Amino acid sequence: MEYKPVRKVVSGNYAAAYAVKHARVEVVAAYPITPQTSIIEKIAEFIANGEIDNIQYVPVESEHSAMAASIGASATGARAFTATSAQGLALMHEMLHWAAGARLPIVMVDVNRAMAPPWSVWDDQTDSLSQRDTGWMQFYAENNQEVYDGVLMAFKIAETVNLPAMVIESAFILSHTYDVVEMIPQELVDEFLPPRKPLYTLTDFDNPISVGALGTPNDYYEFRYKLAKAMEDAKKVIHEVGKEFGERFGRDYSQMIELYRTEDADFVFMGMGSLMGTVKQAVDVLREEGYKVGAAKVRWFRPFPSEELYELAKDVQAIAVLDRNFSFGQEGILFNEAKGVLYNTDAKPLMKNYIVGLGGRDFTVNDVRKIAENMKAIIDKGELDVEVDWYHLKR
Amino acid sequence: MEIPENVKKRLSIPADEHFYAGHTACQGCGASLGLRYVLKTYGKKTIFTIPACCSTIIAGAWPYSTLDAPLFHTAFETTGAVMSGIEAALKVKGYKVKGEDGVMVVGWAGDGGTADIGLQALSGFLERGHDALYIMYDNEAYMNTGIQRSGSTPYGAWTTNTPGGKKHFLEKRHKKKVIDIVIAHEIPYAATASVAYPEDFIRKLKKARDTPGPSFIQLFSPCPTGWRSPTDKSIELARLAVQTAYFPLFEYENGKYKINMPSPKKEPKPIEEFLKYQGRFKYMTKEDIEILQQWVNHEWEKLKKLAEIFG
Ligand SMILES: Cc1ncc(C[n+]2csc(CCOP(=O)(O)OP(=O)(O)O)c2C)c(N)n1
Ligand code: SF4
Numbered sequence: 001m002e003y004k005p006v007r008k009v010v011s012g013n014y015a016a017a018y019a020v021k022h023a024r025v026e027v028v029a030a031y032p033i034t035p036q037t038s039i040i041e042k043i044a045e046f047i048a049n050g051e052i053d054n055i056q057y058v059p060v061e062s063e064h065s066a067m068a069a070s071i072g073a074s075a076t077g078a079r080a081f082t083a084t085s086a087q088g089l090a091l092m093h094e095m096l097h098w099a100a101g102a103r104l105p106i107v108m109v110d111v112n113r114a115m116a117p118p119w120s121v122w123d124d125q126t127d128s129l130s131q132r133d134t135g136w137m138q139f140y141a142e143n144n145q146e147v148y149d150g151v152l153m154a155f156k157i158a159e160t161v162n163l164p165a166m167v168i169e170s171a172f173i174l175s176h177t178y179d180v181v182e183m184i185p186q187e188l189v190d191e192f193l194p195p196r197k198p199l200y201t202l203t204d205f206d207n208p209i210s211v212g213a214l215g216t217p218n219d220y221y222e223f224r225y226k227l228a229k230a231m232e233d234a235k236k237v238i239h240e241v242g243k244e245f246g247e248r249f250g251r252d253y254s255q256m257i258e259l260y261r262t263e264d265a266d267f268v269f270m271g272m273g274s275l276m277g278t279v280k281q282a283v284d285v286l287r288e289e290g291y292k293v294g295a296a297k298v299r300w301f302r303p304f305p306s307e308e309l310y311e312l313a314k315d316v317q318a319i320a321v322l323d324r325n326f327s328f329g330q331e332g333i334l335f336n337e338a339k340g341v342l343y344n345t346d347a348k349p350l351m352k353n354y355i356v357g358l359g360g361r362d363f364t365v366n367d368v369r370k371i372a373e374n375m376k377a378i379i380d381k382g383e384l385d386v387e388v389d390w391y392h393l394k395r
Numbered sequence: 396m397e398i399p400e401n402v403k404k405r406l407s408i409p410a411d412e413h414f415y416a417g418h419t420a421c422q423g424c425g426a427s428l429g430l431r432y433v434l435k436t437y438g439k440k441t442i443f444t445i446p447a448c449c450s451t452i453i454a455g456a457w458p459y460s461t462l463d464a465p466l467f468h469t470a471f472e473t474t475g476a477v478m479s480g481i482e483a484a485l486k487v488k489g490y491k492v493k494g495e496d497g498v499m500v501v502g503w504a505g506d507g508g509t510a511d512i513g514l515q516a517l518s519g520f521l522e523r524g525h526d527a528l529y530i531m532y533d534n535e536a537y538m539n540t541g542i543q544r545s546g547s548t549p550y551g552a553w554t555t556n557t558p559g560g561k562k563h564f565l566e567k568r569h570k571k572k573v574i575d576i577v578i579a580h581e582i583p584y585a586a587t588a589s590v591a592y593p594e595d596f597i598r599k600l601k602k603a604r605d606t607p608g609p610s611f612i613q614l615f616s617p618c619p620t621g622w623r624s625p626t627d628k629s630i631e632l633a634r635l636a637v638q639t640a641y642f643p644l645f646e647y648e649n650g651k652y653k654i655n656m657p658s659p660k661k662e663p664k665p666i667e668e669f670l671k672y673q674g675r676f677k678y679m680t681k682e683d684i685e686i687l688q689q690w691v692n693h694e695w696e697k698l699k700k701l702a703e704i705f706g
Contacts, residue, residue, distance in 0.1 A: 027483045029476075058483050060479070061516070061522075065476035066476075069479045072476070072484065076480070077484060078483070095470060098470055205464070208439065208466070210468065211466070214452065
């Protein structure tokens with residue numbers, strides 16, 4: 001069948017819901033939280049209207065139980081999905097470890113939302129980044145199209161490496177903003193994403209297994225190594241699945257870091273998520289103004305694209321890392337990770353961290369220009385002014 | 396040993412064994428006995444969910460399992476939720492769930508994982524109406540972490556975080572009536588059971604299996620380690636708990652209550668009978684025992700009334 005996309009104008013959340021429908025998810029267990037709620041509402045509507053069948057929908061009593069029920073379903077062999085945000089994700093934290101440790105390929109959409117207090121429903125990456133050590137893969141979507149594509153790819157990758165995956169979109173900027181999304185006809189999704197073949201299931205009654213038992217010091221260590229290895233192997237799978245997606249549907253995701261006009265760039269802006277749409281636009285403007293700049297959008301934060309980062313860092317004088325998140329007592333989380341990767345390599349670009357957009361603070365093309373001016377001054381001087389710059393701070 | 400067919404027929408307890416020897420429960424553990432009866436009744440087509448509790452250990456460390464049935468070990472507070480997910484997945488995959496030829500989804504959790512931290516997930520499970528059975532084995536404290544109080548710990552009982560000292564004992568609250576909380580969800584079937592009455596327990600397990608919807612059994616399971624009682628007294632204590640009406644056996648079925656006492660005509664024995672052999676009650680004075688007796692009387696009268704009115 002020839003690929004003819006179906007174009008729909010949808011919110012990021014609806015893009016996620018359509019992807020869940022097209023992925024033929026079998027169990028959805030979820031709990032409402034702004035701005036995630038409309039993902040599940042839309043799925044429930046699909047079910048109510050008979051647009052999805054062969055699905056079980058479990059409206060649970062908390063996010064902790066949403067993840068626990070997804071785990072039960074996935075361990076029984078079903079393709080399971082859930083979605084949440086911020087406080088909900090934090091409540092799930094314990095069970096995120098459980099999903100990864102039991103090697104269950106659950107896919108979850110996290111709508112990035114700032115952690116309280118103070119209450120905030122707006123965009124901020126600290127919720128998802130706080131989960132970085134749980135053994136979940138993390139894909140940051142720049143726009144609604146990437147939310148849709150990301151969910152489909154995440155299932156395929158997760159089910160290949162037997163690790164859970166999070167697809168992350170920005171609160172409101174994507175979740176509630178309507179945009180054109182090219183959707184893939186069901187038959188072609190089915191070809192790309194066949195039914196799940198589970199690593200194990202709880203339904204083999206003649207050879208019963210026990211999952212998640214006590215691991216003594218004699219064994220636990222190896223379990224951890226296998227998980228680490230799966231995460232490392234995931235890089236290759238991400239590359240292959242991203243490439244296949246490109247070949248089938250014209251949008252190539254083979255690179256874990258998407259490079260934009262970086263070939264001859266003196267310095268680049270690096271960041272994740274919807275922020276990078278603004279940055280790419282700013283790069284075009286700045287190029288017109290004579291800046292030799294580019295953008296490096298980190299798509300996959302777990303596993304971390306160390307090799308691709310090294311290749312990029314070799315050829316630029318400086319990197320401005322834009323973090324819509326913060327690790328208290330240290331610095332922006334992407335900045336921290338990127339510096340760590342480069343330490344034992346020959347690449348030594350100047351690296352500066354800009355903390356931007358926390359709790360939904362607006363971040364515009366003009367902000368990128370100001371950062372570019374600052375970066376240029378730093379490069380000219382050959383040294384940093386400050387390492388971590390709270391860019392928007394009202395002084 | 397092969398059991399001859401003619402003998403098998405006479406046994407009221409299934410001869411099948413799906414709980415392996417070599418498990419790591421303490422001697423005289425009521426919980427392990429309970430688990431054995433569940434496996435005898437349901438056989439291999441059972442999927443267990445076991446949260447953090449003594450049974451995590453009883454079920455065995457990787458790569459071993461003492462259960463001849465699939466088992467998902469999960470986090471302390473998630474039994475009700477994980478079972479819900481398993482049941483949902485079985486349905487979407489086209490399995491028959493519950494009934495004699497169906498798959499049994501069984502949650503097996505301690506009183507701590509049920510009455511306290513897991514109450515929310517239990518409530519969600521009951522209220523959503525999943526076809527599965529939740530069994531709370533009630534040893535009246537958190538035994539796995541070293542005998543700390545739970546909501547199900549009775550008045551006056553010593554535990555390591557509510558000790559009895561020279562001047563006071565700290566456990567001043569009566570046992571939480573988890574079964575009443577469960578019944579408030581108006582589920583089709585809920586019952587209490589005791590390891591001292593296996594036939595009654597097995598009958599109830601079968602009823603839970605054959606009744607569609609969520610079911611719940613609270614199983615009284617003595618713990619010699621936590622109760623500071625001799626290991627050969629577990630069954631006697633479990634029996635005395637019933638005979639004193641401290642832990643009466645009853646069923647709640649579609650709105651109706653039915654008391655299943657072994658000697659229905661007999662008046663309950665005094666509570667002292669149940670307290671004996673147990674080091675955990677040794678701090679109690681006569682007055683304390685009277686307070687406990689009053690509570691038992693009150694709850695027993697309440698239950699009898701319920702059975703009378705809604706029998
Ligand atoms: C979130 C969480 N908190 C605490 C614990 C520690 N913990 C493990 S088992 C347990 C007590 C279990 O008690 P109960 O459910 O009564 O079962 P029993 O051990 O008596 O069989 C506790 C507190 C845990 N595993 N998880
Ligand atoms: S501590 Fe009690 S409940 Fe736990 S295994 Fe020992 S006897 Fe059984």
